[in-house]
Amino acid sequence: MPTFFENKQLVIPGDLLAEGEYFAGNNTYKEENKIYASRIGLADYANKKVNIVALRAFYFPKVGDVVIGTVKEVGFSGWTINIKSPYTAILRASDVLSRSFKPQNDELSQVLTTGDLIVAKVASYDRFHDPQLTVGEPGLGKITKGQILNMTPTKIPRVIGRQGSMISMIKNETGCQIILGLNGTVLITGKTPKNEELAVAAITKIEEESHTSGLTDRITKFLKEEKAKMEKK
Amino acid sequence: MKDKTIKLLNKKGLRLDGRKLDELRSVKLEVGILPNADGSAYIEHGKNKIIAGAFGPREMHPKHLQRADRMVLRCRYHMAPFSVPERKSPAPSRRENEISKVIRDSLLPSLFVENYPRTGVDLYIEVLQADGGTRCASITAASLALADAGLPMRDIVVACAAGKVNGKIALDLMDTEDKVGDADVPVAYMPNLNAITLLQMDGKLSTKEFEEAVKMAIEGCKKISNIQKEALQTKYKVIKQEEVEE
The missing domain is CATH 3.30.1370.10 (K Homology domain, type 1)
Incomplete structure (x- = not known):
């Protein structure tokens, strides 16, 4: 069961990394018992798992991640937030106001407006829905300085x-x-x-x-x- | 058909530009040349000069082009008006639309499209100077641009053509050979997985000749693939060198 790389070696997509009883870790894939690289990065190996620390990648949302995003648009019942990922995130008005949202009383653009930066947590995300953010925890919310x-x-x-x-x-x-x-x-x-x-x-x-x-x-x-x-x- | 009288091979069996039958043109590749694109590459394949820029994965617009179960690859192959001796109209032609489609199809097997539903990747390929075999050179550059954008890939796709000139099978046809010659077989190939992702034929070849041409094109692909890998590593090696200096 050989591996075909040295620790921290620079590998590129398609490079054969290992053959046999290994697990495919981050940025690798397995085909016919062989593990190949799928991104440019530095390969390493621990506990039968082959990993690549990518040198070039984009953010892919995961539930529970703390992210910093920019308000892209003010909508009817919330905001769309750019979190530099393939999907734009949604922040609901009721989440920010921590009470039920009434369109006749609340003017959303006075709370957050286009260009504002926020710290938020990914509350939900799956293949079929855009990520939803929450600011309902201490330390999250609008960024005012820094x-x-x-x-x-x-x-x-x-x-x-x-x-x-x-x-x-x-x-x-x-x-x-x-x-x-x-x-x-x-x-x-x-x-x-x-x-x-x-x-x-x-x-x-x-x-x-x-x-x-x-x-x-x-x-x-x-x-x-x-x-x-x-x-x- | 006056052109048919042009001799493509001389007495020594060398071609118009002095190459042997199984010899490639010189290939130069550079990665990451466009700071505004997420990933980019530039190729000089003989006299061909081509730039490829990749954007994404990002939200797909217009929305009706989104696919709920996969990522969409959108590809645009375009020749600059000054890329050929006679001015080419900048409007997309039938040929360009077809090549765009062919390039997209040859790159798709290398991507994990099912992992990024509802997103889109845009690939723009601009031919600055053309001299035969632009679709192959475009695929070679475009695949590097995608890797440079940080997209997970099964393998890096490389492409090369073979054909028939004056009754003999030859590698990597240039413009005149392509137009005057008897046949052209472009092949796109994933070297690590030993898989062909594009195979076309223009002209007439016997079964035996066709097999020989495909074999020769794959050999050519493998040679270009080495240059391709080196180009991709060069961009990221700069970081590694700093480590040695310390």
Whole structure:
């Protein structure tokens, strides 16, 4: 039962990865007991499962994901939200107002209007229905301040780090509040614009070097150096 | 039919541009050249120059074209007015519509259409300069554009033609050979799965000749496939090199 790749090798769609009793993980597929790659990315292997960390992908909605989206349109009983995925999401008015919605009393565009950014959770999604969002939990809702950063959605797990080690480190070092939208949008809010810039620089660095090992240590060092530079000025 | 008198092979058995019968034209490929598209590729296949841009998967508009059970691939092959010696009207012609359809059908088997219901992918192929075999070169570039857009694929499709010139089977026909020659057989192929996704024939061939032509075209596909893979990896290797430098 051989595998045909080294760990972290760059593979492209159609590359034969393994033959025999293996499981097809992310971005791979199985045909006649052979596992092939289906996306460009870096292959790895653990517990008989072949995985690819894609270097290029789009966001595909999953129930429970926290996403950051833009209001695309104000409708009769809700909003359509662009979450940078193949499907536009729906946000119902009754969900935002947390009471039943009466068209004669409520003017929806005063609550959220085209271009507004929101943090929301995917409440439901299946093959036949567009994803529905909810903002009925603490920490979700309209974004009023901070900076937005866009990145490839597949790299978000790297920003989180092992059990959230990377993200909590950045939060501590910069004193910023960071919300990671799993659709590849990041919201950073800090006390001063300088703190925010620092966090942006760190996350951009993670995106560029997402495939390298020992990244958390290097980012810690990078943040400490940058902070020292800022204090000198 | 004065053209028939043109000699396509010289005494040494070489073709008009000095190639041997089983020799490809030079192929150059580049991935990710259009920042506004989700994925893109550029191919120079001999004198052919073609750009392919892919968008999506995204919501399909107009809505009546949506399919509840699968993704729709929409493809537009277009020749620029300046791509041929005599100005070509920019309006889509019968030939272009047909080639668009043929390219779409040859790429569909490589995609997991059933995983993304109600969505659409748009593929725009622009021929800047044509010199025979544009449908094959377009497929080669278009497949790379789709992979660059991050679409999951079974394999990358590659295409190449073979044909008959002056009674002999030859690989990768250029414009004059295509027009004056006896037959043309374009083949699109998925090398890792050993599957043919497009097979056409224009002209007359005996069964034996046809089999020889298909075999030769597949050999050509395999050679182009290597260049294709290299082109795709080059774009993403840049990231890997940084790792070594550190």
